Amino acid sequence: MTEARIAPDNPSHWERPLRARLMEADESALAEIYDKYASFVFGLALRVIGDRTAAEDVSQDVFMSIWESPSSFDPDRGSLRTWLGTLTHRRAVDYVRREEARRRRAQRAANSRDDSAASVDDEATSSVVANRVRGVLDILPDDQRIAIQIAYFGGKTYREVARVLGIPEGTAKSRLRLGLRRLAEALEPEGLAQWA
Amino acid sequence: MNDPTELLGAYALDACEPEELPEIDAALAQDPELRRNADQLRAAAARLGTDAATEPPAGLRARVLGAARQRRARELVLELYATLTDTLLDVIDALPAAMLSATTANGLSVRDLVVHCGAQESLLAQLHGNPTIPELTVTDIDARTRELIAHFAAESLDDVVAFLRRTIDVNRNWAANPLNRDTLVPWLGAELSRHDALVIRAFESWIHADDLRRARGLPTVAPSPAHLALMSDLSGRTTGFGLVMTGRSRPGHTARLVLTGEGGGEWLVAMGGGEPNAVPDVTVTAHVVDWCRRVGERIAPDALPCRIDGDHALAADLIQAASAFATL
Numbered sequence: 072m073t074e075a076r077i078a079p080d081n082p083s084h085w086e087r088p089l090r091a092r093l094m095e096a097d098e099s100a101l102a103e104i105y106d107k108y109a110s111f112v113f114g115l116a117l118r119v120i121g122d123r124t125a126a127e128d129v130s131q132d133v134f135m136s137i138w139e140s141p142s143s144f145d146p147d148r149g150s151l152r153t154w155l156g157t158l159t160h161r162r163a164v165d166y167v168r169r170e171e172a173r174r175r176r177a178q179r180a181a182n183s184r185d186d187s188a189a190s191v192d193d194e195a196t197s198s199v200v201a202n203r204v205r206g207v208l209d210i211l212p213d214d215q216r217i218a219i220q221i222a223y224f225g226g227k228t229y230r231e232v233a234r235v236l237g238i239p240e241g242t243a244k245s246r247l248r249l250g251l252r253r254l255a256e257a258l259e260p261e262g263l264a265q266w267a
Numbered sequence: 268m269n270d271p272t273e274l275l276g277a278y279a280l281d282a283c284e285p286e287e288l289p290e291i292d293a294a295l296a297q298d299p300e301l302r303r304n305a306d307q308l309r310a311a312a313a314r315l316g317t318d319a320a321t322e323p324p325a326g327l328r329a330r331v332l333g334a335a336r337q338r339r340a341r342e343l344v345l346e347l348y349a350t351l352t353d354t355l356l357d358v359i360d361a362l363p364a365a366m367l368s369a370t371t372a373n374g375l376s377v378r379d380l381v382v383h384c385g386a387q388e389s390l391l392a393q394l395h396g397n398p399t400i401p402e403l404t405v406t407d408i409d410a411r412t413r414e415l416i417a418h419f420a421a422e423s424l425d426d427v428v429a430f431l432r433r434t435i436d437v438n439r440n441w442a443a444n445p446l447n448r449d450t451l452v453p454w455l456g457a458e459l460s461r462h463d464a465l466v467i468r469a470f471e472s473w474i475h476a477d478d479l480r481r482a483r484g485l486p487t488v489a490p491s492p493a494h495l496a497l498m499s500d501l502s503g504r505t506t507g508f509g510l511v512m513t514g515r516s517r518p519g520h521t522a523r524l525v526l527t528g529e530g531g532g533e534w535l536v537a538m539g540g541g542e543p544n545a546v547p548d549v550t551v552t553a554h555v556v557d558w559c560r561r562v563g564e565r566i567a568p569d570a571l572p573c574r575i576d577g578d579h580a581l582a583a584d585l586i587q588a589a590s591a592f593a594t595l
Binding site for chain 2: 244
């Protein structure tokens with residue numbers, strides 16, 4: 072297991088005036104946010120969705136959200152990066168789940184066997200695990216790392232994580248919670264407060 | 268219900284079942300400590316995303332900023348409509364009684380021009396489903412104006428202005444409702460976005476305010492650059508359709524329209540529908556205010572001060588078609 076290399080961010084002070092500028096519809100404020108976070112937003116969307124065009128759409132949607140509703144970002148509750156990351160992930164997961172539902176409907180319409188849908192999901196999950204990003208997750212034990220990876224980058228619910236890994240739902244919930252808590256504690260000295 | 272603490276990790280990773288979310292959100296709203304924990308886990312989850320950072324496609328930045336500009340313009344259009352209809356009402360309020368029978372640029376008397384403005388505004392209200400004069404349903408604007416002139420024949424100008432003011436308020440309320448943001452309005456055989464319908468109304472309010480000023484011998488007044496930009500944009504986008512509507516379609520040809528001055532811009536116009544060619548057959552350059560007056564038919568086609576580079580016959584068609592959507 073390797074030690075995660077964490078590059079602390081230095082946000083906070085510029086975020087409050089930036090939000091004020093967004094509320095006045097200052098386009099240059101949006102351009103600043105884009106320049107600072109576009110690779111983070113696009114990369115996360117791409118990692119979850121796996122399709123560049125859809126990742127572009129999700130990224131645009133995320134930046135439009137901060138542009139149209141800057142007041143929904145509350146600097147007292149967390150950093151702009153966390154806000155953008157949370158929103159990007161949620162939108163990307165929504166996209167993945169919509170697509171999966173659509174695919175299942177199409178498969179049912181084609182009278183495919185039910186387990187063929189599961190096999191597509193399992194393939195996608197295997198790809199998520201195999202395509203492991205070496206980084207901050209490396210500080211976790213394998214069982215927690217894999218559970219988080221499937222949930223976060225695979226867009227799966229904890230019940231789906233339990234099914235994929237063949238573990239009870241309660242165990243899946245615990246692995247996600249304990250893994251994320253461990254991650255938060257490990258990152259804290261290196262600047263997680265700036266992320267929160 | 269699951270213990271919310273148990274679900275906090277899944278919650279921060281967007282991995283809860285949808286039906287569990289309302290209860291977790293309610294628990295977070297009631298328990299500040301739980302919420303603080305959730306915020307910390309969310310921050311840790313968001314941190315995972317940085318390991319996936321990827322340079323976005325080069326065109327995404329322009330696409331995002333362009334979309335932002337458009338959405339900003341959507342709200343600017345409310346200001347445009349409010350400003351130019353307010354100006355029209357101010358000009359009407361200042362009309363001397365002795366002027367009411369004077370003839371204006373569109374051939375109507377000053378009084379009948381005010382009624383005409385009411386006909387136009389009430390048509391928009393009718394088309395978005397909030398009629399201010401339900402008994403009047405005709406959509407042809409000339410016929411509607413005639414009927415409204417007859418309707419108000421025995422009424423004072425104050426009554427007409429009160430009707431116009433009330434109708435403008437109805438349109439403003441409709442436009443300001445976010446639920447109507449993407450509503451389409453049937454107009455002259457096409458379907459207009461809320462944005463374009465408001466620009467047209469604002470455009471005509473400006474033209475008629477100038478008609479009334481002219482009738483009084485007062486100088487005309489150009490809108491602000493920000494407002495002109497919305498009007499010139501509408502014209503730049505729709506002149507191709509205007510060519511088709513007026514029977515001046517020139518398939519395979521492209522015109523470049525260059526409007527100078529603040530609020531102007533450049534457009535490539537496909538003269539026969541479809542996509543414009545990269546290299547235009549003709550470039551027409553005019554000042555944005557002159558062009559907008561041409562669009563409102565207050566400058567005749569052959570009186571438009573402009574420069575033409577390229578095919579003059581195509582330029583003449585473009586300039587003719589500019590006013591395809593003008594009514595009176």
